[in-house]
Amino acid sequence: MxxxxxxxxxxxxxxxxxxxxxxxxxxxxxxxxxxxxxxxxxxxxxxGDLLLQMDIEGAEFAALINISNALLKRFRVLVFEFHHLDEFWNPRFFNVAELAFNKLLETHTCVHIHPNNCCGTETKFGLEIPKMAEFTFLRNDRIKSREFATTFPHPLDVDNEGKASLILPQCWYKKV
Known part of the structure; x- marks a missing residue:
């Protein structure tokens, strides 16, 4: 820690x-x-394999961009609380976030996203984006199925706050 x-x-x-x-x-x-x-x-x-869980209040993007490929490949499971996702509309933020996500997706597959119900969502151009969400990634050599989940919330999802539940918007998982 x-x-x-x-x-x-x-x-x-x-x-x-x-x-x-x-x-x-x-x-x-x-x-x-x-x-x-x-x-x-x-x-x-x-x-050996490692597991990483990270919640560092927005600094996760820079930390991910900085990680070596050799270390990234050692993580079998990665769990991140991604902050400021509503800033995807800001080109400067998008460029940094895109670098981090592209790096992750070279070696890992996103297997679960759970929106944090603390902060709501932002909707623009017909896309609804949670302001914060927890993402779970599994290293590609461990992936057995690439089927999309269709039932949300997942039975193991737990709200972070006593506010209304925030269900993952369909644009995040539905094939278009």
Missing amino acids: ADKSVEKPNLDLEPDSYNFIKKFIGCTDNDDFITLDSWVNSSGVNS
């Missing part, structure tokens, strides 16, 4: 059962930030 905003994780576990660094994940190494590559290299986990 990496998080500069807390002193230590709030876990009921022995400290030797997890790895924690008080830094933010970013695109450079300094007193406050560490790259994913540097973090994994310093962890001592030098081989």
